[in-house]
Amino acid sequence: MHFNLSDEQKLIRNAVDKFIRNDYSFDARKKVLALENGFSPEHWRQFADMGWLGIPFSEDQGGLGGGVVDIVQVMEAFGTGMVLEPYLSAIVLAGGLIARGGSAAQQEALLPALIGGEKLLAVAYTERESRFNPADVQTRAEKSGDGYLISGEKAVVLGAPTADALIVSARTGGGRLDTQGISLFLVDSKAPGVEITGYRTMDGGCAGNVRLNKVQVGADALIGGEGAGFALLDEAVDHATVAACADALGAMQSAMRKTVEYLKTRKQFGVPIGSFQALQHRAVDLFTAVEACRSMVLMASLKVTDKDPVARRMAVSAAKQFVGEKARLVAQQAVQMHGGIGMTEELDIGHYFRRLTMFCAQFGTTDYHLKRYADLMAAAA
Amino acid sequence: MNIDFSPEELAFQQEVRSWFAENLPAELKRKTELGIMLSKDELVVWQRILNAQGWLVTGWPKEYGGPDWTPTQRYIFDMERARANAPIGLSMGIIMLGPVLMAYGTQEQKDYYLPRIRNCEDWWCQGYSEPGAGSDLASLKTMAVSDGDDYIVNGSKIWTTYGHWANRIFCLVRTSTEGKKQEGISFLLIDMDTPGLEVRPIVSIDGEHHLNETFFTDVRVPKKNLVGKEGQGWTVAKYLLTHERTTIAGVADSKVHMANLKRMARENGANGEPLMNDPSLRQKLAKAEINLLALEYTNLRTLAATAAGKAPGPESSLLKLDGTAVQQQLSELGVELSGQYAWPWKADDGVGPDEFAATTMRYAFTRAATIYGGSDEVQKNVIAKMVLGLNFK
Ligand SMILES: Cc1cc2nc3c(=O)[nH]c(=O)nc-3n(C[C@H](O)[C@H](O)[C@H](O)COP(=O)(O)OP(=O)(O)OC[C@H]3O[C@@H](n4cnc5c(N)ncnc54)[C@H](O)[C@@H]3O)c2cc1C
Numbered sequence: 001m002h003f004n005l006s007d008e009q010k011l012i013r014n015a016v017d018k019f020i021r022n023d024y025s026f027d028a029r030k031k032v033l034a035l036e037n038g039f040s041p042e043h044w045r046q047f048a049d050m051g052w053l054g055i056p057f058s059e060d061q062g063g064l065g066g067g068v069v070d071i072v073q074v075m076e077a078f079g080t081g082m083v084l085e086p087y088l089s090a091i092v093l094a095g096g097l098i099a100r101g102g103s104a105a106q107q108e109a110l111l112p113a114l115i116g117g118e119k120l121l122a123v124a125y126t127e128r129e130s131r132f133n134p135a136d137v138q139t140r141a142e143k144s145g146d147g148y149l150i151s152g153e154k155a156v157v158l159g160a161p162t163a164d165a166l167i168v169s170a171r172t173g174g175g176r177l178d179t180q181g182i183s184l185f186l187v188d189s190k191a192p193g194v195e196i197t198g199y200r201t202m203d204g205g206c207a208g209n210v211r212l213n214k215v216q217v218g219a220d221a222l223i224g225g226e227g228a229g230f231a232l233l234d235e236a237v238d239h240a241t242v243a244a245c246a247d248a249l250g251a252m253q254s255a256m257r258k259t260v261e262y263l264k265t266r267k268q269f270g271v272p273i274g275s276f277q278a279l280q281h282r283a284v285d286l287f288t289a290v291e292a293c294r295s296m297v298l299m300a301s302l303k304v305t306d307k308d309p310v311a312r313r314m315a316v317s318a319a320k321q322f323v324g325e326k327a328r329l330v331a332q333q334a335v336q337m338h339g340g341i342g343m344t345e346e347l348d349i350g351h352y353f354r355r356l357t358m359f360c361a362q363f364g365t366t367d368y369h370l371k372r373y374a375d376l377m378a379a380a381a
Numbered sequence: 382m383n384i385d386f387s388p389e390e391l392a393f394q395q396e397v398r399s400w401f402a403e404n405l406p407a408e409l410k411r412k413t414e415l416g417i418m419l420s421k422d423e424l425v426v427w428q429r430i431l432n433a434q435g436w437l438v439t440g441w442p443k444e445y446g447g448p449d450w451t452p453t454q455r456y457i458f459d460m461e462r463a464r465a466n467a468p469i470g471l472s473m474g475i476i477m478l479g480p481v482l483m484a485y486g487t488q489e490q491k492d493y494y495l496p497r498i499r500n501c502e503d504w505w506c507q508g509y510s511e512p513g514a515g516s517d518l519a520s521l522k523t524m525a526v527s528d529g530d531d532y533i534v535n536g537s538k539i540w541t542t543y544g545h546w547a548n549r550i551f552c553l554v555r556t557s558t559e560g561k562k563q564e565g566i567s568f569l570l571i572d573m574d575t576p577g578l579e580v581r582p583i584v585s586i587d588g589e590h591h592l593n594e595t596f597f598t599d600v601r602v603p604k605k606n607l608v609g610k611e612g613q614g615w616t617v618a619k620y621l622l623t624h625e626r627t628t629i630a631g632v633a634d635s636k637v638h639m640a641n642l643k644r645m646a647r648e649n650g651a652n653g654e655p656l657m658n659d660p661s662l663r664q665k666l667a668k669a670e671i672n673l674l675a676l677e678y679t680n681l682r683t684l685a686a687t688a689a690g691k692a693p694g695p696e697s698s699l700l701k702l703d704g705t706a707v708q709q710q711l712s713e714l715g716v717e718l719s720g721q722y723a724w725p726w727k728a729d730d731g732v733g734p735d736e737f738a739a740t741t742m743r744y745a746f747t748r749a750a751t752i753y754g755g756s757d758e759v760q761k762n763v764i765a766k767m768v769l770g771l772n773f774k
Contacts, residue, residue, distance in 0.1 A: 126721055128733075129649075129650045129651050129652070129653075130651070130652065131652060131720045131721070133651075133652050136651075136653075155721065155722075155733070156721035156722065156724055156733070176652075176653055177652060197729075197732060199725045199726070199728035199732055200725075200727070200728070201725060201726055202723070202724055202725075202726045203724075204726075207725065209732055267513075268515060268516045268517040268520075269516070269517045269520075270517075270520075273516075276758070278758050278761070278762075279758070328713075335752075336748070336751060336752065336756075336757070339515050339516070339752050339756065340510070340515060340539070340540050340592075340749075340752060340753075342748075342752075343585050343592075343746075343748065343749050344584065344585055344586065344592075345584040345585060345586060345588065346583065346584070350585075350586035350745075351586075353745070353748070354586065354741075354745065357716065357723075357741065357744070357745075358723075358724055361716070361717070361720060361721065361723060365717060365720075367659075367661040367662070367717075370661070371661065
């Protein structure tokens with residue numbers, strides 16, 4: 001057994017770390033924050049040139065043939081710098097879904113442009129009242145000619161405003177919460193009947209509500225089999241959840257380190273506030289939280305590829321539950337230990353706070369994943 | 382032992398309740414309910430409505446225009462105010478400076494400033510904290526040097542809440558660097574339009590402008606603006622901290638927040654059921670309500686002591702700690718209930734249910750509740766020393 005990164009993995013990590021240091025300082029990030037949708041085309045170009053957009057894809061698909069561990073390295077580094085560009089939604093979630101479930105023709109049509117940074121994708125699966133359950137789908141796709149007509153509404157879709165095409169979950173059969181009968185379709189964002197209302201999110205990224213009004217797609221828009229989209233979506237969301245945990249780990253690590261640094265430099269009552277035991281103990285709580293989360297991210301990155309969906313789901317939910325709980329602690333206490341200055345937009349701590357706050361509910365809250373884990377545990381006999 | 386209100390108190394409660402129902406503008410009610418920040422104009426208009434009714438300076442004695450209520454009446458009023466979703470009107474003049482002037486001000490200061498506070502002609506802000514003096518407030522450095530009938534003030538204050546709305550600021554300044562730090566501090570009233578005074582905005586993590594930095598460069602302040610004696614500022618400031626205990630826990634507003642959260646959980650659905658049917662969400666709501674109940678009864682103990690003219694007991698020291706813990710728990714629950722609708726940041730109306738639109742902002746800003754007004758850690762240090770006697774040197 002060993003948990004060491006390969007030389008290639010180290011190279012990737014070092015390269016992303018270097019990018020964050022040189023091109024994504026907090027001040028540089030502020031400029032990206034001010035851009036439309038928090039998206040810098042130059043950065044995306046740079047990611048493409050560095051090969052980072054191709055990491056999750058096989059060499060056949062034109063990618064680097066990296067695995068989950070590679071993605072985790074990139075995401076963790078992105079988390080330390082709070083990268084705003086939609087790597088998680090476009091590459092890991094949408095790209096990963098196409099790579100695992102798309103037909104050869106779909107992969108050929110989409111992946112080179114995605115990997116080259118010319119096109120962006122997003123997965124539109126959440127609905128007004130679906131909360132975190134990807135099986136809760138009310139959007140419908142009716143057969144029409146040799147294709148389908150899709151109607152419905154998707155809510156708070158991450159990366160929707162910048163996406164050229166959307167992967168939309170819609171019902172071709174089954175009732176509201178059934179896992180059977182869900183189909184995935186590729187829909188051009190500019191297709192007639194598609195209306196996207198975009199907005200910024202608390203972490204500085206972007207999302208949108210997507211209204212689909214009798215959107216006509218061909219039979220070739222179907223990803224995976226008709227009615228068999230859930231397994232694919234569930235797996236893609238699980239992979240994205242692990243990547244999100246890695247991002248949160250990076251953000252927690254930075255927030256923790258910066259807080260410890262602040263405890264050493266901020267003086268009150270003539271001494272560094274880090275000399276107060278109340279704060280020392282809390283700093284240790286944050287440190288242990290970060291290290292335990294690192295273990296959980298490692299665990300999930302190894303188990304998310306398990307062929308057994310139950311084992312995969314349990315591992316992912318365990319990680320998300322655990323990291324979510326600690327992320328909240330770290331976010332809150334990093335602000336608290338900074339005092340007033342931690343409450344300001346001016347300092348990075350508040351931005352880590354919001355990124356981690358958003359993470360807490362991304363792909364399901366701690367409660368959602370505790371229940372998912374508990375139900376699987378109970379059923380496992 | 383009896384926690385029921387007397388028939389007179391019940392009648393008073395009814396009177397207050399119907400008054401709010403008739404007089405609170407609908408837009409203010411909506412914004413307060415959703416946790417949306419109010420503008421200065423909105424607050425001033427509302428305070429003038431309250432003042433016309435004689436219900437603005439509820440904690441002030443009759444001679445200064447207060448309604449002469451008992452502590453229980455003030456408590457009832459605050460409960461009804463919150464229940465109506467009426468804004469609390471964070472007014473440093475009414476809550477903080479007024480009582481200080483009554484206790485330490487000259488007759489001239491009282492005659493001039495108190496009516497202006499009551500009539501909303503002045504908006505006061507508080508200039509205590511400095512970049513280097515937060516928890517350790519007594520180390521403040523802003524200097525006031527005597528020059529004939531004036532002081533010349535130099536230095537800077539930070540975290541001045543609504544300083545950009547204020548026309549006056551009450552400050553702690555250093556008038557002496559000799560002896561104990563606390564003894565060289567004085568309490569000074571300064572006009573914000575005095576030459577040399579500059580206010581710069583600080584945007585907080587809810588993305589709003591509540592806070593400011595206030596700079597003083599050779600600001601000339603007449604000595605008649607000193608409150609109390611020179612060097613008495615620390616005592617004056619401390620008087621404020623012990624003044625109003627019965628509302629510090631924020632029970633009234635937390636009860637309303639709790640009620641709003643429960644309504645949110647009933648009226649919004651997930652996966653075909655009301656959120657309230659989700660076992661873990663409803664248990665979290667239940668736990669918050671239980672914590673709030675404990676707080677309410679602690680608060681009532683303090684109220685009962687105050688109403689009987691006694692000094693509040695040790696329970697009053699936990700009102701701020703537990704009160705802010707409850708506020709933070711509730712604001713966190715608001716985000717949790719909102720699900721992914723907590724993510725849109727300052728989006729247009731209608732991207733999700735209205736009641737979810739500001740939950741993240743509220744959560745973010747409520748983190749400050751354990752930082753201002755004596756941080757959690759500092760409160761605990763004080764309780765350990767003063768209440769538990771854990772005082773070793
Ligand atoms: C939203 C907001 C509004 C405010 N409004 C005003 C205002 O209108 N006017 C005004 O004058 N001030 C205002 N303040 C300032 C507030 O009073 C200070 O932020 C507070 O006193 C803490 O000081 P600090 O921010 O310098 O933090 P610090 O004192 O530097 O504290 C940093 C951390 O160290 C901890 N700490 C400090 N000393 C100890 C100790 N001995 N033991 C253990 N832990 C310790 C603190 O609890 C905190 O967690 C406001 C602050 C905020 C956040």
